[in-house]
């Protein structure tokens with residue numbers, strides 16, 4: 307017999323122990339023994355995380371009688387066959403302060419469904435209801451609830467029962483509970499809630515709402531210029547504010563964010579220019595919001611549906627993350643929040659970042675996408691030498707493709723048309739009964755179709771190949787000069803240096819560079835350069851090296867573990883690219899991408 311619904315309860319059982327108590331009830335368990343599985347990863351963050359490791363104990367009962375629960379593998383349990391309503395009770399340890407898992411203490415609770423809701427195998431497609439219960443602890447007396455889930459028996463922002471149309475929606479709707487700051491705005495008629503958890507005295511939430519409204523309306527109109535229709539009925543921005551942090555995860559009707567307190571505007575700053583930090587926060591919001599279309603509805607075919615237990619390999623993350631990164635800041639410009647000059651400053655930094663690592667000559671963005679699970683998400687000290695970011699280079703591919711199409715079509719077509727075509731053909735009806743993803747071949751065919759010319763050479767060179775995108779060639783056609791000044795006269799060891807307590811530590815040693823040739827390794831602690839102490843400030847190293855010229859040999863003392871070692875380093879010219887893009891003249895056609 308098919309289940310009509312799956313029911314959960316979740317209660318913050320012990321705030322101090324960071325423990326959620328969860329139950330899942332199945333009216334008609336599978337006759338051969340119902341299987342329950344917790345996801346191994348959370349969509350949007352491409353790494354196997356094995357959330358089941360936080361399930362502390364699980365037991366099952368049927369009609370008041372205990373039912374045997376057998377572990378099938380690290381994520382899965384099978385209940386013994388039973389007749390009648392089957393309930394599994396389990397506890398989940400929640401002490402991961404990130405957007406990817408669950409966190410609970412006296413100040414708030416947050417969870418992603420992937421961390422707490424066991425999947426009832428075979429009943430994924432029926433409605434899933436969850437009773438979110440108020441913690442008994444007095445600290446929680448004034449808590450409210452924020453989630454994109456629809457209320458079934460609950461007031462908006464209240465504890466009670468919420469409903470999702472299926473398991474996918476349930477675990478794509480994170481929940482925040484606490485005494486958060488809350489404000490709302492409408493963007494083209496759709497309610498958007500903005501929630502801040504954490505201490506932020508004098509937060510200017512009104513300013514944030516005003517700015518987010520501009521971003522949201524710009525993006526809705528971007529994808530639906532005619533109907534101006536948003537793809538969701540309501541949207542929730544939920545931000546955890548900390549001393550130092552940054553990150554976000556996209557969902558179909560909400561996003562979970564983490565940001566640094568100093569990045570948020572205060573009431574005393576009202577009327578002043580937005581800080582760089584605030585622009586970073588708005589860029590993050592813009593990025594996650596763009597995902598509402600690009601990856602939550604326009605999806606790679608392998609994500610339709612997701613397999614939550616294993617890696618879902620796709621060579622297309624350069625499109626889903628890279629192009630989202632291209633548009634996040636661009637949308638700030640189009641929304642009138644970021645100046646063109648400010649935009650080029652961010653772009654200069656992005657280009658320099660991509661050109662810094664030699665990994666870009668060894669891995670294409672297609673391969674970087676495919677290997678995200680084992681490489682991009684498992685970065686180590688050798689990553690700059692081994693991999694390229696499908697975010698960073700992907701965003702430059704977006705820019706280069708946009709410029710290429712605009713130049714070739716004399717401004718008649720652009721990357722915007724491609725995004726809208728992807729939306730119309732794949733995204734718009736994704737949750738309306740046509741869950742169809744796009745294949746790599748489908749992407750290339752659609753790009754050709756909309757651009758009106760064959761993009762195979764572009765794909766071969768920059769997407770499947772490892773060539774640098776030709777910005778120096780493309781930008782001048784749009785009145786933007788591009789200067790790449792490798793500061794080759796500045797003496798350098800060709801390393802990345804980080805602070806490690808009172809010391810400087812080599813965080814990366816670049817392939818073929820001066821330090822590597824001399825035998826220095828990542829994680830070595832610098833002690834002295836030609837007998838002068840290196841302190842914990844990385845700029846101190848630069849100062850010491852500035853006394854020399856390229857080609858000079860210096861003696862470097864460094865600790866590897868607890869052993870003091872000595873190296874003769876012959877200094878080379880700094881390979882950090884100094885990129886400067888400047889708007890030279892206002893050309894009417896083809897238009898610069900920011901002008902559209």
Ligand SMILES: [Zn+2]
Pocket residue numbers: 593597626627630
């Ligand atoms: Zn993203």
